[in-house]
Amino acid sequence: MFLTRSEYDRGVNTFSPEGRLFQVEYAIEAIKLGSTAIGICTSEGVVLAVEKRITSPLMEPTTIEKIVEIDKHIGCAVSGLMADSRIMIDRARVEAQNHWFIYNEIMTVESCAQAVSNLAIQFGDSDEEGKAMSRPFGVAILFAGCDEKGPQLYHMDPSGTFVQFEAKAIGSGSEGAQQSLQEAYNKSMTLKEAITTVLTILKQVMEEKLNSTNVEDKNRESLLNRNRNLEYNESSDRATKEDVIKIANDLKKKNVNSDLLSRLKEILLQKKENIVSFLEVDGALEALVKALSGQSAKLQISAAYCLCNLSLGDNHLKIIKTAGPYLLLHLEGMNIYLIEACVWTLGNLSSHDEKGVKLLKTQGALPVFTRLLSHNDENVRIAASYALSHFVYTGYDVLTENDFHDILQPVINSFKTRHSSVAYLMSLLSSNPQCQLKLLQEGVHTESLSFLTSSFNENVLNSVWYIRIIGNLITEETGQAALYILSHEVEGIRSLSNAVEYISRSGQIFLIKECCWLLGNLMNHRNEQIPAILNASGVISKIADTVRFFLLKQCN
Numbered sequence: 001m002f003l004t005r006s007e008y009d010r011g012v013n014t015f016s017p018e019g020r021l022f023q024v025e026y027a028i029e030a031i032k033l034g035s036t037a038i039g040i041c042t043s044e045g046v047v048l049a050v051e052k053r054i055t056s057p058l059m060e061p062t063t064i065e066k067i068v069e070i071d072k073h074i075g076c077a078v079s080g081l082m083a084d085s086r087i088m089i090d091r092a093r094v095e096a097q098n099h100w101f102i103y104n105e106i107m108t109v110e111s112c113a114q115a116v117s118n119l120a121i122q123f124g125d126s127d128e129e130g131k132a133m134s135r136p137f138g139v140a141i142l143f144a145g146c147d148e149k150g151p152q153l154y155h156m157d158p159s160g161t162f163v164q165f166e167a168k169a170i171g172s173g174s175e176g177a178q179q180s181l182q183e184a185y186n187k188s189m190t191l192k193e194a195i196t197t198v199l200t201i202l203k204q205v206m207e208e209k210l211n212s213t214n215v216e217d218k219n220r221e222s223l224l225n226r227n228r229n230l231e232y233n234e235s236s237d238r239a240t241k242e243d244v245i246k247i248a249n250d251l252k253k254k255n256v257n258s259d260l261l262s263r264l265k266e267i268l269l270q271k272k273e274n275i276v277s278f279l280e281v282d283g284a285l286e287a288l289v290k291a292l293s294g295q296s297a298k299l300q301i302s303a304a305y306c307l308c309n310l311s312l313g314d315n316h317l318k319i320i321k322t323a324g325p326y327l328l329l330h331l332e333g334m335n336i337y338l339i340e341a342c343v344w345t346l347g348n349l350s351s352h353d354e355k356g357v358k359l360l361k362t363q364g365a366l367p368v369f370t371r372l373l374s375h376n377d378e379n380v381r382i383a384a385s386y387a388l389s390h391f392v393y394t395g396y397d398v399l400t401e402n403d404f405h406d407i408l409q410p411v412i413n414s415f416k417t418r419h420s421s422v423a424y425l426m427s428l429l430s431s432n433p434q435c436q437l438k439l440l441q442e443g444v445h446t447e448s449l450s451f452l453t454s455s456f457n458e459n460v461l462n463s464v465w466y467i468r469i470i471g472n473l474i475t476e477e478t479g480q481a482a483l484y485i486l487s488h489e490v491e492g493i494r495s496l497s498n499a500v501e502y503i504s505r506s507g508q509i510f511l512i513k514e515c516c517w518l519l520g521n522l523m524n525h526r527n528e529q530i531p532a533i534l535n536a537s538g539v540i541s542k543i544a545d546t547v548r549f550f551l552l553k554q555c556n
Contacts, residue, residue, distance in 0.1 A: 173205030479527030
């Protein structure tokens, strides 16, 4: 006898005699209860528009965000259960960053959609090897972005199926909207025409009257601005070179006000050419520094963020020479918001080249950065670790032994925070022979192993830094650090074995590569005891099976 319909309804991983998975079908139907979302792909870019359902006049419309950034070139619109969408979006962001980290190239829109679809099909009644959803995800996603193939639009449903579209609608009004898209869409459509089209269609299918609070419309630049905590300003998107020059001249001639600085801050983020145009105006940078060194705290903060955006351009040496001393001076003050803005700016200025690092070092930046690692405000500590990471990475070959000595202890003290910037900074320091002895004496290698075994589900990227720290420190010639890591007395070999086993099962190829590098350092160690212990533990066989599997998979 076959099971009844209701029994198949309850079985998320059981096919009916007709070959159907009812729970997946129900999840797809649930999307039709969600907000309407529309995407249109043009030769100039992709437009996403989503209906915002404001169910109460007490709700704050700006907190309802259904179009989000995945990477600088990819965004997505969602419809369905927002809690489920957050899991999907987090996975997409991790995959995009991992891809950039491993291959030094941006992830394609198709690859991003595929990575999330792999997560979408990981559901079932039980999973002995790891956590899984007990039901299908109740969300549909439109992935939009620009890569080497040009503008791309993909749709993914709860079954994990993803398909490329030129125009697609999801949500409660999807049927009517899709019909309207078929009638209105043409391949020669411009970006402005696409924006008009999606708003017209939303107006037709939405239950409520169309207004500025219940529709969210995004292109790439406005999405970046939103994530930088900038209010959307339509006039800023249309800023020309003449607009930038006019603002620069106004800064020199008029009394500076917060509105003028806010507009400048937005314009500088729009495109690199705006930064170049501003710095070409004689006296414009000096006028901005004058606002930074003035008496108004509000204007000081606004000026600091303008400088932060200017620091993303190529003329960083001019900014360091003109504004560097004033930025560093404010780091000695009491205004936390101003300190944070100045540190982020100095971090950006540290990231360009060795000349910039040398100049900042001459101005006294290094001791200030290290001191701020122990600041009582968390945001300032995060900004300081960001700045110091860029300072060390860019100036690695020009920093002296005394410089590294001054950096070491503050970083060791901050290491227990487990923040990504601090972990990354520690991985840089652990590669320096001048730092390794001190780090070993402080037990950083054992702390890293402890953090590694407990960080997989918290922060995948941190796991990379912990593996690198261990891999760098165990190369010391006596083998004492490696033997300690592999010691049964401290259960080090068990922790390492568990870490390797988890990494092997994770399917994260970049983690597997890092793990192979660590084990390679152990197997090729001068102390012959270490390879023998490692072989006896079975750790090598675990990672070897996984590497063999992935090599075969890539060959096929």
